Amino acid sequence: MGTKILIIQTAFIGDAILTLPLIQEVYKRYKNPSIDVICIPSTKDIFSSSPYVNKTFVLDKKNKHKSILQTIKFALTIRKNNYELLLSPHRSFRTSLVVLLSGAKNKIGFDVASLSFVYSEKIKYEKDFHEVKRNLSLLNDKKLLENWKILPECILPELDESIAGEITGKRFITIAPGSVWATKKYPWEYFSVVISELINDGFEIALIGGSEDKELCEKIKNHTDKSNGILNFAGKLNLLESISLLKRSELLISNDSAPTHMGMCADIPVLTIYCSTVPEFGFYPYNGKSAFVSYNELDCKPCGIHGHDKCPVKTFDCGKKLLPSDILKEVYILLKKN
Numbered sequence: 001m002g003t004k005i006l007i008i009q010t011a012f013i014g015d016a017i018l019t020l021p022l023i024q025e026v027y028k029r030y031k032n033p034s035i036d037v038i039c040i041p042s043t044k045d046i047f048s049s050s051p052y053v054n055k056t057f058v059l060d061k062k063n064k065h066k067s068i069l070q071t072i073k074f075a076l077t078i079r080k081n082n083y084e085l086l087l088s089p090h091r092s093f094r095t096s097l098v099v100l101l102s103g104a105k106n107k108i109g110f111d112v113a114s115l116s117f118v119y120s121e122k123i124k125y126e127k128d129f130h131e132v133k134r135n136l137s138l139l140n141d142k143k144l145l146e147n148w149k150i151l152p153e154c155i156l157p158e159l160d161e162s163i164a165g166e167i168t169g170k171r172f173i174t175i176a177p178g179s180v181w182a183t184k185k186y187p188w189e190y191f192s193v194v195i196s197e198l199i200n201d202g203f204e205i206a207l208i209g210g211s212e213d214k215e216l217c218e219k220i221k222n223h224t225d226k227s228n229g230i231l232n233f234a235g236k237l238n239l240l241e242s243i244s245l246l247k248r249s250e251l252l253i254s255n256d257s258a259p260t261h262m263g264m265c266a267d268i269p270v271l272t273i274y275c276s277t278v279p280e281f282g283f284y285p286y287n288g289k290s291a292f293v294s295y296n297e298l299d300c301k302p303c304g305i306h307g308h309d310k311c312p313v314k315t316f317d318c319g320k321k322l323l324p325s326d327i328l329k330e331v332y333i334l335l336k337k338n
Contacts, residue, residue, distance in 0.1 A: 004033075004077070006035075015085065020153060022139075024153055035052055037056050038057045039058060040059060051153065057074075059098070082257060086104035089134070089135045089138065091110055094224050100115065106121065107120045108121045110124075110138075111125055130148070151265070151287060159241060166185070171203055173205055173250040174205075174207075175205060176207075181276070183276035183304075183307040183319070184274065185216075186275055192224045206230075206245065208237065209234040246265075247268065250338075251338075256272055256274050268291040268338075269334045271334055294322070295318055327337055
């Protein structure tokens with residue numbers, strides 16, 4: 001067995017997907033390495049689907065490992081694996097505690113990480129970089145940063161025959177209207193208008209999301225003309241199945257949320273809609289056939305890196321002033337380009 005390497009990424013789904021290029025590059029650089037990953041329950045499938053990951057360890061921060069004592073016990077178990085190299089894109093206190101107790105010989109992380117002294121090598125955190133480029137900077141290779149647009153790779157399952165049958169032979173566009181944060185969600189009424197126009201142009205529409213997005217997707221479907229042209233898969237597909245669906249899609253329209261990065265896994269055209277956030281945070285689609293759209297003529301934008309449950313100034317102009325016609329214009333540019 002080659003070099004034993006540990007990568008820690010206990011952030012959410014989008015962050016996990018954008019860590020895959022780092023894992024792929026690490027695998028290239030070491031002879032027959034054994035790469036393990038520490039992740040959270042919701043991202044285990046992402047890392048397990050990578051052909052470059054040996055084993056995943058789940059740090060359940062909300063339940064099993066919620067207390068500091070439980071986290072310490074988890075870290076001491078990890079320590080037994082005798083890692084030679086540890087890389088951590090994640091920067092939290094809990095992650096740094098695991099790093100401290102990991103026993104890894106060489107520990108590389110960002111200079112802005114909590115308890116950054118636990119790292120043997122600290123890399124400058126570049127706010128202006130795309131997240132993929134930021135992660136790759138942990139390898140401290142300037143040439144790599146010039147060619148950072150590495151797409152995430154994962155092994156995908158076949159779609160269930162009942163799902164595949166619904167989309168076979170159809171020309172469809174996928175829309176992901178949900179987000180954890182309310183101020184990242186493009187108005188559902190506007191999505192309805194966009195969908196109506198696309199159906200009129202001969203497209204079928206596939207709506208995707210988790211079970212928490214099912215009600216939103218149904219609302220959009222029920223308020224859209226020709227709703228029989230809409231297939232609602234929210235809550236019916238797991239993460240990897242959703243990416244398999246995207247691979248068959250002509251285009252994905254998504255908020256600034258995890259589906260954008262799922263679109264990078266599928267390597268399809270993606271149009272990302274920015275309401276309260278901005279692409280400069282480093283989470284835009286980057287595969288060369290995608291784009292983003294944002295209404296920027298606002299003093300209050302961006303109002304936070306993650307978004308909010310409610311608009312802080314109670315107008316939500318960042319969403320409302322980004323009209324359906326603006327979205328459709330970008331959609332047709334992408335469709336023509338690709």
